[in-house]
Amino acid sequence: MVEKNETARVGRCELLDIFIEEEDKKGTDILAMSDFFDVLIGKIDTEMNSETEWESHLNIEGLFGQIAAAIKSGFDISKREMLVADYSHFSQEIIDGLKAGIYHVGESMEVAGNLRPAILDENEQLVKFFTLKKAHNPSAILSDISTLSMQTSLKRISAQIEDVGRDVKGMIDFARREALSNKFIYARDRIMSASIADSEEQEFFLREADTYLMQGLVDLYSDINAQVKKLADQKGPFASIKEIDTLLSYINEDMKMIPRYVGLRVYLFNIRQKEDDANRILGEYQYQLQTLMERRIGDRKYTALELIHEYYPYKKENMDFWLERPKQMLEAIGSYKTMLDQKDNDIFYIDVEDIDDE
């Protein structure tokens, strides 16, 4: 028993070793650090593979539609099975191509001459190989695979916000940014302590880390609402584009930081096997996005996201981002609970190698 606990503790220590770069370990600006999603995804992936065996499922006939649906939205649930895609290794181009019907799921010949599941284009040319794997022990990895799917969704949300953020040329207020990063820095300190502590201390440090992350998130949610209110107040003869761009850049920074806080909290709860808490954190994030999308502000003519949209300086490739994307973000966040509910289903994982298979 002692040995088992010791193994679990060492395993946990490895899972908590998430600050890799120098900036991640010592920096004070969260937006200058890595987004951590790749590290978290890598750790969950490793843990998931150690907790169950996977059997390659070569015959994908009859599953084409479900596989395509899972790649498009991260996962697909039917009556008997749940398919989860390794979302992080399917590019946006592949997802958009599948949605537009330019690409489809099929089979392609490998160099060795074997047929392998693949994404193909209209001319049946190979776009990417993938592997469909079935879990031997689905219940052991249900929580991990749901968290993995959620982290990849958060990673995508974060990257999209990062991308659209480049369009705003607002002032960078480093003092403000550091103030909003503070709680993350305190949490980082506790996580680093937890990664070398014994089990009892580890739990104590992780609880403290979560308290800081919770406070940081509350600050960010409050700040975003305050900035939106200021945006609504920008009217009359003294309204200026410069001031509005500064507010938009603050809103953007908040929106970029939030998935990092949420992602880390969910990850820590997953390590501590507190799925209900992880679910609650995602529920709060969902509620905040929903509020921005639905609650009318100022003269009640626009919702917060509509107002952001009205003032946002889009580029052609990001047009209408704040009207369209948050709906998809909400769907992605909402999926976590649905996935956790699939206790009796078989789990299939659509896996892709990081390297180019072609």
Next chain:
Amino acid sequence: MMNDETKERRCKFCGKLLISEKMPICKRCKLKARNKVGIVANMFTIFYGAKVFVGDKENGDFSAV
């Protein structure tokens, strides 16, 4: 077939989807135009003011100094 009322309306300048504007211009483009007009008006005021000031000085009126 879509009639004019249900067809989506976009800003004539930047192309973004309009929500409830009466004019086919989004809030940002409207404000940008207003800010530009403001700058031109300010420049005109400064230029005209300076001209009046110089004219007064030439006429020997220093009351504005």
